[in-house]
Amino acid sequence: MMFITHISLGLLLGLIIVKSTALPVSQSLFIGAIILGSLFPDIDSATSFIGKRMKLVSLFFKHRGAIHSLPVMAACTMLFFIITGNAYYTMAFLLGYLSHLLIDSLTPMGVAWMWPSKKRIRGALRTTGIFDFLLLLFFTALDLALIVA
Numbered sequence: 817m818m819f820i821t822h823i824s825l826g827l828l829l830g831l832i833i834v835k836s837t838a839l840p841v842s843q844s845l846f847i848g849a850i851i852l853g854s855l856f857p858d859i860d861s862a863t864s865f866i867g868k869r870m871k872l873v874s875l876f877f878k879h880r881g882a883i884h885s886l887p888v889m890a891a892c893t894m895l896f897f898i899i900t901g902n903a904y905y906t907m908a909f910l911l912g913y914l915s916h917l918l919i920d921s922l923t924p925m926g927v928a929w930m931w932p933s934k935k936r937i938r939g940a941l942r943t944t945g946i947f948d949f950l951l952l953l954f955f956t957a958l959d960l961a962l963i964v965a
Contacts, residue, residue: 819865824955826854831962853912885931
């Protein structure tokens with residue numbers, strides 16, 4: 817999926833949560849943590865939005881390999897908690913990360929959820945194809961509706 821689709825879905829999830837609950841933390845930082853989580857798994861791709869800023873990571877990790885898995889998601893989430901010390905922001909990061917893996921599972925390349933097992937959950941939706949664009953439009957429309965609501 818396009819990075820902007822991941823951002824739009826992350827924003828949507830964040831807006832739903834901040835509009836429906838009284839969080840005892842900054843709503844902006846909470847949404848920011850979800851968006852960071854929604855982009856983070858693509859740190860393993862030298863051509864991705866986040867990977868271009870962290871090129872060294874893609875030298876050691878294959879795209880949609882270990883970093884696109886539940887075990888590494890758990891480890892990254894624990895590290896995020898150690899860094900932030902905040903359970904709310906950590907849950908936001910986890911939710912964003914999980915949303916990334918879920919929509920990447922809709923593509924032909926899929927996701928090896930239980931890496932190092934090579935078994936992948938796959939779909940038929942092409943990255944950067946018309947469906948990716950339609951998802952982006954759908955998520956963005958919902959984002960805008962929640963922002964003005």
